[in-house]
Amino acid sequence: MNKLLRAGITVLAMGLMVGGCVSSGTFDKMVQQKDGEITALQQQKGTLEGQIKSLEQEKVKLEQGNAAMQQEAAGLKQNLVNMEQQTASLRVASQQRQQQYEALVQGLSKEVEKGQLQVRQYQNMLAVDLAEQIFFDSGSATLKKEGKAVLKKVGEALRGYENKIIRVVGHTDNVPLAKALQEKFPSNWDLSVARATNVVRNLQEVGIPPERMVPSGRAEYDPVASNDTADGRKKNRRIEIMLIDKSLESEMTKAN
DSSP: OHHHHHHHHHHHHHHHHHTTSSOHHHHHHHHHHHHHHHHHHHHHHHHHHHHHHHHHHHHHHHHHHHHHHHHHHHHHHHHHHHHHHHHHHHHHHHHHHHHHHHHHHHHTHHHHHTTSEEEEEETTEEEEEEEHHHHOOTTOOSOOHHHHHHHHHHHHHHTTOTTEEEEEEEEOOSOOOOHHHHTTOSSHHHHHHHHHHHHHHHHHHHTOOGGGEEEEEEETSSOSSOTTSHHHHHHHSEEEEEEEEHHHHHHHHHHO
16 A cells, blocks of 8 residues: 555656656655655554454453353352252151151150150151150060050051151160179160160061161160259150151261
8 A cells, every 4th residue: 555655646746747846855745744644544554453453352251251141140040940949849848747747746646645755856857755664664675565555556657657767766874784684784785775676676566667677775875864863864764766767867877
């Protein structure tokens, strides 16, 4: 472009010179002026091209930022949907647990009223606490006749909870066993495990599948009251039957 302009100016100037209209000095000034204008135009062109390039780069960044924001918005929306689904699932599970608790209490209402057992609900578990004196003589793991009758009612109430694992835990107070009993049960550990095992066997006879049950003993190491009083020791001597979700039982097993 610069060469074409210069050539055009030269031809025009030469024509004027030939015609006697301009001098050599005037011609040189015209060329310098046009050269300056051309240089200025080229600089403006370069500036504009640089601005265009910057705008294009900024456009690309904005488009990328917009795409990232859209992805983030989609992720947040999906998280919200997931949270709503989880909340709904938790609400349904809570309602089911409450219904199970109420059904269990209703099924064992007579035994609860007599003080033979207590039904508790917490988190993902249901628990039935059996009073020791109803089921076992002191220092014995043999179920009493009265205890078997109550346990039969408990087993019938628990039989329908096929989605639950039944953990039977024996508990004692902190009083050591009499020496006469230590040959059979060397410690409260042995007594608590034997009692839990006999309860499991009895529940199996009622019709609860053995693979759904887990017997264990805690001896005096999980008290619910102080062992310093007779009433507290009486509360601590108990059999605890816990209904645990199978998924939770699997997590507990992995943790162990």
